[in-house]
Amino acid sequence: MNHAATPMPDGIHDLRVSTFGFLLIKDFSLIALSTAVDPLRIANMVVGRKVYTFKLLSVDGDSVTSSDGIRVFTEGTIADNEVFDTVFVVGPNPIPQPRNLGITRWLRYQDGKGAALGGIDTGSYYLARAGLLDGYRCTIHWEDQDLLVERFPKLIVSNRLYEVDNKRYTCSGGVAPLDMMVQLISQPPGTRNLGARVLELLVAEKRSHEQRQRASLRQYQGTELPKLEEALQLMESNIEETLSIAEIAAYLTVSVRQLERWFHERLNKTPAQAYMEIRLLRARQLLYRTAKPLEEVCANTGFVSTTHFATKYKAQFEISPITDRKRYQGML
Structure with a gap:
């Protein structure tokens, strides 16, 4: 043709x-x-x-x-x-x-x-x-x-x-x-x-320039539930100054128990666990892509203690944040 x-x-x-x-x-x-x-x-x-x-x-x-x-x-x-x-x-x-x-x-x-x-x-x-x-x-x-x-x-x-x-x-x-x-x-x-x-x-669809890049838990954990999507979006938008799970539930006009049920059924984790994962993924991005000191990375992701941050980071990624940054830089 x-x-x-x-x-x-x-x-x-x-x-x-x-x-x-x-x-x-x-x-x-x-x-x-x-x-x-x-x-x-x-x-x-x-x-x-x-x-x-x-x-x-x-x-x-x-x-x-x-x-x-x-x-x-x-x-x-x-x-x-x-x-x-x-x-x-x-x-x-x-x-x-x-x-x-x-x-x-x-x-x-x-x-x-x-x-x-x-x-x-x-x-x-x-x-x-x-x-x-x-x-x-x-x-x-x-x-x-x-x-x-x-x-x-x-x-x-x-x-x-x-x-x-x-x-x-x-x-x-x-x-x-x-x-x-x-x-x-x-x-x-x-x-x-x-x-x-x-x-x-090209068998492609038009996407507007208004569409934002997706770099989040939502990207690889499709929820197909609007309220849960909104909860994840709230978490992603409030990383430096974190919200309580009760505040997120109140914003969505649902009970904490209902919110927890949705997270368990769709993501097999609690809201607090999902929120922590979002913050730690953000912290890893900052460690990899910027020269920010550890204290600033902590502050940018809602942690008040570097010790607490390092503990959570190692539990998530099985490596300390400093070692992880050095390992990544050594791969470049």
Whole structure:
């Protein structure tokens, strides 16, 4: 079947060519790259010509190894100073500490030439380091949100799947680049119908940028019970200053006993156990992704004593928090 032959309205065949450059950083997410470039390929197929061209770039011109060990060949280097309509940094996970002035200079050069700038997965970190996200809404993979805020406290950082703010395009990792790219294709110089057609051919559904990244107990413990979902959401939203189980039940206008019954039937744990797990998962994220001292991690997750925190942490993960942080850092 020739999908490109499908008639499309809105002057879709009159679209001008837009150029994209994707800078790959070692240990980038392969699925994030794929979900960013494939919508462009599909759009070209629908239109019947190359209205979107893209080039994969590296810092030094060599192939770049993704986080799953697959090496991807690139077609250019930042030293070429080729100018694009839009450039994306496809960031690594986790974010490395060394500063690369070449990337900063290249991004500022592209900005000076009028290019739109984007960050995929942790790519927004590189834009922030170049001072190119000041005054713009942005987002990043939820695991690295604390690090971004810690390093650049003046940024406007959201937990949304993606942000499109003027000529700044940022998104989280995984398949979120697909949502962002469809949004870009759906606005000038693209068209709304082109974005819808791309989604149809990729057998995907449109997700709004308002949708938030899910990084919680709810993500892997589907409850299918609205009140229980709401209870978990309250716990996730009140980690630093914790609520009592009675306060949560009162907010939901149910009895503590009913709340406990729901947790036992659906999650096989008490509300207090679920709340503790949420707080400890949050603490582990802070230990892994930020340089916050142990005392600050405790305070950020509702613990008043480092001893109590360490005891609960070891019971949950079978390793002390300090040892866990060192082990994680040794794996990078």
